[in-house]
Amino acid sequence: MRFNITTDDTIVILALFGDLVTDSAVELISQVTKLAEEHRFFVLDMSSVGFMNSSGLGACMKVHTLLKEKQGHVAFAHLNDIVGRVFSLTRADKKLLVVPTKPDAISKLRELIRGGDLGKE
């Protein structure tokens, strides 16, 4: 999996390129763990993730938990149909912060940084 990392103020925007499956799920966790040494708020831009299986979902859960432990948060944006299906089927879309677009994600995270309640775990 390939990553593109940019920042918007204190928010890391991590764009993922490729399928999010067993091997790349491990790569994602490793990448976020490294970045989380200096950052707490992340947008995962999944517009270039063509396919995701349950291992990929597990990695998303892990990223959420890892950042929550650091009093941070992650928002998932631009899910395609098949990735969105995995989130909805498992009800992960009710527990994780899933938004339509990257600007929506940045807006939600800024709200949280300012102390707002997103209503998510």
Added chain:
Amino acid sequence: MGRNDTGAGARVTISLGRDFREIDAARVKIREFCETVFTGPERRSLLDDFYLAVTEAMNNAVEHSGAKAIDIVVFAGAAEIIFTMITPGARFDPTEKIKMPDLDSAEVLPEGGFGLAMIQELMDSVVYEYREGRNIFTLKKTI
């Protein structure tokens, strides 16, 4: 990696080793096969469900079955698609642990345990048999 025909009643056969990267190649091959048999956008979401389910099945077999070789046949009927996966060796029943993790009651979100439950949700029929030293896992989806 096997052969494939086209048209209703067609099938494709695939052999997998114990390597997760082979699953990606198998999924692409199954997708290409399905797209030659089932055309039209109205079937796309049904086929996406099928790809998801069979990917989970192959992943589970590579990770947990212990089999060195996994044989797969995908059969496309007029209105259904059937995925059969055969792993030789000791009895390995993937249907024994099918239950979607309950995220609402989880204190810490689980990172696994979704795959088999997803298969159950996505497919119309999930059948496991053990015959002559072979595990036979059959998934059906009406298309």
